Amino acid sequence: MEWTGARYADTPTAEVRTWINAEPQRVWALVSDVDLMPTMSEELQSIEWVGGCSGPAVGATFVGHSKHEALGEWATTSHIIEYEPPRLFAWAVEDLQCPTAIWRFRLEPRDGGTELSQWMQMGPGRSGLSYAIDRMPEKEQKIVFVRMREFEQSITATLEHIKKLAEA
Numbered sequence: 001m002e003w004t005g006a007r008y009a010d011t012p013t014a015e016v017r018t019w020i021n022a023e024p025q026r027v028w029a030l031v032s033d034v035d036l037m038p039t040m041s042e043e044l045q046s047i048e049w050v051g052g053c054s055g056p057a058v059g060a061t062f063v064g065h066s067k068h069e070a071l072g073e074w075a076t077t078s079h080i081i082e083y084e085p086p087r088l089f090a091w092a093v094e095d096l097q098c099p100t101a102i103w104r105f106r107l108e109p110r111d112g113g114t115e116l117s118q119w120m121q122m123g124p125g126r127s128g129l130s131y132a133i134d135r136m137p138e139k140e141q142k143i144v145f146v147r148m149r150e151f152e153q154s155i156t157a158t159l160e161h162i163k164k165l166a167e168a
């Protein structure tokens with residue numbers, strides 16, 4: 001696990017990697033199944049494809065409905081920006097030019113299995129976290145630190161879930 005950045009304007013990032021004893025195609029089938037994502041996340045409750053989309057492709061859009069004890073409930077629109085089976089899948093949240101976050105899975109064949117990484121970047125676009133920072137600017141670094149730790153934990157749990165399913 002690693003993460004960089006201390007302030008929201010720094011567009012902090014987090015990345016977690018794991019090795020999975022399964023071929024990339026098997027792992028890809030799980031990673032690219034957006035409908036499966038809510039089962040791997042405590043925060044993401046459901047997704048729905050919009051704009052006539054029914055599955056991942058560059059330009060496809062889906063809405064994610066999320067819930068967090070401290071942040072409440074919200075929905076975000078995600079736009080798939082990279083889709084290269086079986087190695088790369090990424091989406092930008094909300095505004096394509098100034099996203100509130102970017103999420104990316106990367107798969108690489110390694111040692112008879114697959115190295116899977118999930119990476120995310122917070123910002124640069126304003127998100128719900130921005131409003132908390134506006135209310136308590138003196139606590140920005142702590143707010144960002146806590147949220148990035150939550151993302152790290154969530155990513156770790158997601159990768160463990162994918163690993164378990166792929167190796168089953």
